[in-house]
Amino acid sequence: MPESPEVDALAGFLRTHIVGRQIAGLELVEYGALKTRGRLTSELVGRAVTGIRRFGKHLAIDTEGPSLVVSFGRAGWMRWSGEPTTDAATTTTATAASTDATGGAAASTDATPTAATDAAKLTTATTSAPTIAVLSFADGTELLLTDGGTWLSLGLWIVDEPAEVPAIAKLGPDPASADDTADQLDGVLAGRRKQLKALLQEQERLTGIGNAYSDEILHAARLFPLTHATDLDEAQRAALFAAVRSVLGGAxxxxxxxxxxxxxxxxxxxxxxxGRTGEQCPDCGGTVADVPGSKGAAQYCPVCQPER
Structure with missing residues (x-):
């Protein structure tokens, strides 16, 4: 599932590559992806892209008219395709677009052999995911909207304002924002008899965190995932806030x-x-395990994050 760091990086790519381009059409391969039945895809035709905005795990492609909002769901993503075939004005060159989309400089990681293998498989899966819709531009370039899941989770909205999308209207504060404070997190935790793992993923409370980064945040904070928010002391709440900032900031x-x-x-x-069940914890050398009751969907280190 794409989470806020990945969606933010994608937003940066789109700002560089599609802002200024004129939309030629939005072709739906899966009609069920379009959630605004009262709006026509033709409303986007001829409109120039004016900006890109991120709302948690959602993106808004703004135009001179309506916005196209993309909610990625569990397995949605995008692929950049083609080079300009006309002299239509764009903000970037085709060479830059092609290079950045497929072979730009990548951030270094200290991936284990298993992690590297998993990453290679996932890259292949990402580039071969079925196309759900095609956003084409007047210069011949295309943005392919894909979904690699067993069921369709990617959603599209044509709206005048992104807040018309129900999921965006209900979003809580973004913990990646520079304005986020420890007091805000305390407000999210206050009086909540809810497990930390679930609470971190509650988009109405904290936006942009999903299954993967919630595991990483709780590991960094040395907190057992099934601990209830009301059971945290002041030091643990401070550790959780620091972990949210450091894990998301690093990502x-x-x-x-x-x-x-x-x-x-x-x-x-x-x-x-x-995703590291059975592997060695990089911090303590213990064995990573599945979170009880998660059916293999969430992991933690029993040594670093003991149940208390």
């Missing part, structure tokens, strides 16, 4: 220069515990 910095078709794979390669 944002790490993903910033990675080609978009490698972002998901680089995310996997950088994980300390998520």
């Amino acid at each position: 944002f910095a790490r993903q910033r220069s990675v080609p978009i078709d490698e972002l998901k794979a680089r995310k996997v390669a950088a994980m300390a515990v998520h």
Whole structure:
């Protein structure tokens, strides 16, 4: 699942490559992806892209008219395709677009052999995921919207304002924001008899964190994932806030220069515990295990994160 660091890196790519381009059409391969039945894809035709905005794990492609909002869901993503075939004005050259989309400088990681293998497999899966819709531009370039899941999770909205998308309207504060404070996190935790793992993924409370980064944050904070928020003392709350900032901050910095078709794979390669069942914890040497009751979907280190 794309989380805020990957979506933010994708937003940066799109700002460089599609802002200024004129939309030629939005072709739907899977009609079920379009959630705004009262709006026509033709409303986007002829409009120039004016900006890109991130709302948690959602992206808004703004135009001179309506915005196209993309919610990636569990397995949605994008691929850049083609080179300009006309003299239509763009903000970038085709050479830069081609290079950045497929072979730009990648952030370094200390991936284990297993992580590197998993990352290579995921890169292949990302580039071969089925196309759900095609956003084409007047110069012949295309942005392919894909979904590699067993069920369709990618959603598209044509709206006048992104807040018209129900999931965006309900979003809580973004912990990646420079304005985020420890007091805000305390407010999220206050009075919540809810497990930390679930609470971190509650988009109405904290936006942009999903299954993978919640595992990494709790590992960094040395907190057992099934601990209830109300059971944390002051020191543990401070550790959790520090972990949110450090894990997300590191991920944002790490993903910033990675080609978009490698972002998901680089995310996997950088994980300390998520997806590492049976492997050695990089911090203590213990064995990473599945979170009880998660059916293999979430991981932690029983040594670093003991149940208390």
